[in-house]
Amino acid sequence: xxxxxxxxxxxxxxxxxxxxxxxxxxxxxxxxxxxxxxxxxxxxxxxxxxxxxxxxxxxxxxxxxxxxxxxxxxxxxxxxxxxxxxxxxxxxxxxxxx
Amino acid sequence: xxxxxxxxxxxxxxxxxxxxxxxxxxxxxxxxxxxxxxxxxxxxxxxxxxxxxxxxxxxxxxxxxxxxxxxxxxxxxxxxxxxxxxxxxxxxxxxxxxxxxxxxxxxxxxxxxxxxxxxxxxxxxxxxxxxxxxxxxxxxxxxxxxxxxxxxxxxxxxxxxxxxxxxxxxxxxxxxxxxxxxxxxxxxxxxxxxxxxxxxxxxxxxxxxxxxxxxxxxxxxxxxxxxxxxxxxxxxxxxxxxxxxxxxxxxxxxxxxxxxxxxxxxxxxxxxxxxxxxxxxxxxxxxxxxxxxxxxxxxxxxxxxxxxxxxxxxxxxxxxxxxxxxxxxxxxxxxxxxxxxxxxxxxxxxxxxxxxxx
Numbered sequence: 001x002x003x004x005x006x007x008x009x010x011x012x013x014x015x016x017x018x019x020x021x022x023x024x025x026x027x028x029x030x031x032x033x034x035x036x037x038x039x040x041x042x043x044x045x046x047x048x049x050x051x052x053x054x055x056x057x058x059x060x061x062x063x064x065x066x067x068x069x070x071x072x073x074x075x076x077x078x079x080x081x082x083x084x085x086x087x088x089x090x091x092x093x094x095x096x097x098x
Numbered sequence: 099x100x101x102x103x104x105x106x107x108x109x110x111x112x113x114x115x116x117x118x119x120x121x122x123x124x125x126x127x128x129x130x131x132x133x134x135x136x137x138x139x140x141x142x143x144x145x146x147x148x149x150x151x152x153x154x155x156x157x158x159x160x161x162x163x164x165x166x167x168x169x170x171x172x173x174x175x176x177x178x179x180x181x182x183x184x185x186x187x188x189x190x191x192x193x194x195x196x197x198x199x200x201x202x203x204x205x206x207x208x209x210x211x212x213x214x215x216x217x218x219x220x221x222x223x224x225x226x227x228x229x230x231x232x233x234x235x236x237x238x239x240x241x242x243x244x245x246x247x248x249x250x251x252x253x254x255x256x257x258x259x260x261x262x263x264x265x266x267x268x269x270x271x272x273x274x275x276x277x278x279x280x281x282x283x284x285x286x287x288x289x290x291x292x293x294x295x296x297x298x299x300x301x302x303x304x305x306x307x308x309x310x311x312x313x314x315x316x317x318x319x320x321x322x323x324x325x326x327x328x329x330x331x332x333x334x335x336x337x338x339x340x341x342x343x344x345x346x347x348x349x350x351x352x353x354x355x356x357x358x359x360x361x362x363x364x365x366x367x368x369x370x371x372x373x374x375x376x377x378x379x380x381x382x383x384x385x386x387x388x389x390x391x392x393x394x395x396x397x398x399x400x401x402x403x404x405x406x407x408x409x410x411x412x413x414x415x416x417x418x419x420x421x422x423x424x425x426x427x428x429x430x431x432x433x434x435x436x437x438x439x440x441x442x443x444x445x446x447x448x449x450x451x452x453x454x455x456x
Binding site: 009030031032033036037040041043044045048 | 170171172173175176179272275276279283
C-alpha cells in the first residue's frame with residue numbers, strides 16, 4: 001500500500017429539535033466529509049431512538065465560542081441584576097392574562 | 099419557576115413529555131384488520147410473506163456482518179440501523195406468515211428452524227461483499243428494488259401487508275438514499291475510488307435479473323390484488339439505477355443486467371459502453387452479458403421446479419460465483435453456496451441449544 005489514503009473528516013456539531021421541544025438543542029458532535037454526510041450521520045447517531053423532528057449541523061470550526069478566560073467579564077455582571085427577570089416585578093391584580 | 103408558564107401558551111401539551119427524548123413510539127400495526135383477504139390462498143399468502151421476510155432477514159444478516167468492520171464509526175451506526183430496520187420488517191412479515199399459516203410456527207421457527215431450501219430470499223441478499231464499495235452497490239440495488247416493491251405493496255388487498263409496506267417505505271427510502279450517496283461519492287471521487295466503485299456495480303449487475311422474475315405464487319397473488327408483480331418494478335429500478343450511476347460518473351447501465359429482455363444485444367453493447375475503461379473491463383462485460391443472462395432465459399423458459407434441490411443450488415453457486423443467475427432462483431429455494439455459510443451463523447445458537455430460552 002504505497003498510496004495509503006490518509007484523512008481526517010472535519011468535526012460537526014449537531015443540534016436536534018425534540019419531537020415537541022421548542023428549540024434545537026446541542027446533542028453532540030460527529031465527523032463527516034461534508035454537510036450532506038453530516039446530516040446523514042446525525043440522523044443515524046442522534047435520532048435513532050425517536051428523539052427528533054429536525055436536525056441542524058454546523059462545522060465546529062465555524063462556531064465562534066466565548067473564551068473561558070472571558071467568563072468574568074462576560075457573565076459575572078448579570079449575576080446581581082434581579083430586576084432583569086420579569087418575575088422581579090409584582091404584577092397588579094388589575095393586569096389580566098399574565 | 100413561574101416564568102416557565104410563558105411557554106405553556108406555545109404548546110398544546112400540558113405534560114412534560116415535550117421535553118423528553120425517545121417518546122411517542124407507535125405500533126405500525128395498531129388498529130389494522132388482520133383478516134385474510136378474499137381470493138387469497140392462506141398458504142400462498144404465508145409463502146409470499148416469507149419471500150419478502152427472507153429478503154429482509156438475509157440482507158440484514160449480511161449487513162450485521164459489516165458492523166465493527168466499517169471504515170468510520172458513523173457508518174457503523176448507519177449500517178447497523180439499516181440492518182435493524184430490515185430485521186424489523188422481517189419480524190413483521192414472519193409474524194404475518196405465522197398468523198396466516200396457523201400451524202403454530204412463530205417468527206423464530208421461520209428464522210432458525212428452516213433448511214436452506216425453504217428460504218425464499220433472492221440471491222442478491224446472500225452475496226458476500228468484497229469491500230465497502232460492493233456493500234453500497236448491493237445495498238443500492240436492494241433498496242431501490244425493495245422500495246419500488248413496497249411502494250406498490252401499500253395498495254395491497256391484505257391490510258397487514260399494506261401496513262408493513264407503508265412502514266417499510268419510509269425506512270427503505272433512507273436506505274436507498276444512504277447507499278446512493280456513497281455510490282456517487284466513491285464513483286465521482288478519486289481515480290482509485292472510481293475504479294473500485296465501477297468494479298462493485300459491475301459485480302452486482304449479474305444478480306439483478308432475478309429480482310424481476312415473478313414466482314408463480316406471486317403471480318397468483320397479484321391476481322388476488324395482494325402481491326406486487328416484481329416485473330412491474332423494473333422500469334423504476336432501471337431509471338433510479340441509471341440516474342445514480344450517471345451522477346456517480348460510472349458506466350451507464352451495463353448491458354449484462356438488461357440482457358434478460360434482449361440477450362442478443364448484450365454482446366455488441368458491451369464494447370462501446372465499456373469504452374471509457376481499459377479493454378479488460380469491456381471484455382468482462384461482454385462475457386457476463388452473453389453467458390449467464392442467456393442461461394437465465396433458457397432456464398426460466400424450461401420452468402424448473404423448486405424440487406431441483408440444494409444440489410443444483412450448490413453447484414450453481416460454486417460454478418458461477420458472483421454471476422449466479424442461471425436457472426431457478428432464490429424464490430424457488432435455490433441458493434448460492436454462500437447461503438449455507440449464512441445459515442450456519444444465523445442458526446448456530448438455535449441448532450446447538452434447541453428451544454433454548456434466556
